Amino acid sequence: MNTFKITPTNKEFIKKITHKINNKTKPIGSLGTLEIIAQKLCLIQDTLAPKLSKPTMLVFAADHGIVNNYPVSSCPQEVTPQMVFNFLEGGAGINVFCNQHGFDLSVIDAGVNFDFENYDVLINAKIAKGTKDYSVEPAMTKEQCEQAIKKAGEIVADKHAKGSNVISFGEMGIGNTSSASLLMSAVTKQSIETCIGKGAGLTDEGLANKIAILTKVQEFHGVSENPLENLQNFGGFEVAMMTGAMLKAAELKMTLIIDGFIATSSLLVAQEINKNVLDYCLFSHVSNEQGHIKMLDFLNATPILHLNLRLGEGTGAAIAYPIIQSAEIFINQMASFESAGVVNPAD
Structure with missing residues (x-):
């Protein structure tokens, strides 16, 4: 019998991921499904800066x-x-x-x-x-x-x-x-x-x-x-x-x-x-x-x-x-309100 030890992703990390996504220079939720994909990539790789390598x-x-x-x-x-x-x-x-x-x-x-x-x-x-x-x-x-x-x-x-x-x-x-x-x-x-x-x-x-x-x-x-x-x-x-x-x-x-x-x-x-x-x-x-x-x-x-x-x-x-890839790129490269010097309307 083949056994696989698959670790569940850390759902407690979602709060930090959401904070990073919501602080990009865009209205909250405005990138739709890309935001969901980006969150998943972060969870899988357990990082706020996921990288896709050699598909x-x-x-x-x-x-x-x-x-x-x-x-x-x-x-x-x-x-x-x-x-x-x-x-x-x-x-x-x-x-x-x-x-x-x-x-x-x-x-x-x-x-x-x-x-x-x-x-x-x-x-x-x-x-x-x-x-x-x-x-x-x-x-x-x-x-x-x-x-x-x-x-x-x-x-x-x-x-x-x-x-x-x-x-x-x-x-x-x-x-x-x-x-x-x-x-x-x-x-x-x-x-x-x-x-x-x-x-x-x-x-x-x-x-x-x-x-x-x-x-x-x-x-x-x-x-x-x-x-x-x-x-x-x-x-x-x-x-x-x-x-x-x-x-x-x-x-x-x-x-x-x-x-x-x-x-x-x-x-x-x-x-x-x-x-x-x-x-x-x-x-x-x-x-x-x-x-x-x-x-x-x-x-x-x-x-x-x-x-x-x-x-x-x-x-x-x-x-x-x-x-x-677009989800990976926006979460890594899109400016935050702080880095761009833009007022965050949520504040």
């Missing part, structure tokens, strides 16, 4: 056994390695946004049903060539689940050791919206039907079939009070690795930028393992996948952006990063 994007990729036997996705499984090649060659959405905003991007083969050659940005952490078909058996063994969490933690620890203190998580895996929906239902106790969306583009008929299939899957396994058992039954290797990566990043007091539906399903599991992980999370956006806003509501989380995104890959997190 990192980890994109985890894996295949799902359910796709081989049931039409839960509009795309065939072959698309997973094809898209991984696109990441490796620099042509995907996440590549261009990471390049734009200075992210160090790594692509992790968590369990793709394909063997890749060596690439500088590729990390081979393959657990197996895809999960099992969870309509008839658990997606992965207990040992595989724990191995996925452990390997992801090691990857995060390496990035942290190289100077990164802000990290995001993306994913690629045909069929992974099904895993995310099942995990969402297990954690939030909402009906499976309300958790399922069209994923990469199912028709209405396809959506109805997906609901029927996943309802039977949930009935077959039941829902456990143990989050790792739910992850073992329903998860993908990329979903399990993101869970481990999030827990390790929080243990290392990094700032976590959470992406969309799939990434948030991993966080749902992570916060059941250790609630303190939420102290280290910023939520980049609310996606167009219908279950995501319900996930955020469950977590009492406020998204930074609402752009109707549903690409995954970590794209929402990368796009939100400049706003997070």
Whole structure:
């Protein structure tokens, strides 16, 4: 069993942070969400002068056994390695946004049903060539689940050791919206039907079939009070690795930028393992996948952006990063009333 020692942020520090923010040369609250983000950065780093260093994007990729036997996705499984090649060659959405905003991007083969050659940005952490078909058996063994969490933690620890203190998580895996929906239902106790969306583009008929299939899957396994058992039954290797990566990043007091539906399903599991992980999370956006806003509501989380995104890959997190940088910059560089010689209207 992997254990993570995540220290909660010091809420008693909020008074000092609020005083610094309110004494900037602006009306109180006038920077809105930027002030909330700045407060979070200060809490995470336990300082009034937070610094974001070497932003990192980890994109985890894996295949799902359910796709081989049931039409839960509009795309065939072959698309997973094809898209991984696109990441490796620099042509995907996440590549261009990471390049734009200075992210160090790594692509992790968590369990793709394909063997890749060596690439500088590729990390081979393959657990197996895809999960099992969870309509008839658990997606992965207990040992595989724990191995996925452990390997992801090691990857995060390496990035942290190289100077990164802000990290995001993306994913690629045909069929992974099904895993995310099942995990969402297990954690939030909402009906499976309300958790399922069209994923990469199912028709209405396809959506109805997906609901029927996943309802039977949930009935077959039941829902456990143990989050790792739910992850073992329903998860993908990329979903399990993101869970481990999030827990390790929080243990290392990094700032976590959470992406969309799939990434948030991993966080749902992570916060059941250790609630303190939420102290280290910023939520980049609310996606167009219908279950995501319900996930955020469950977590009492406020998204930074609402752009109707549903690409995954970590794209929402990368796009939100400049706003997070703006929060860091204003709290560090904006003048106070005292330093600028401006009368504070609150006095």
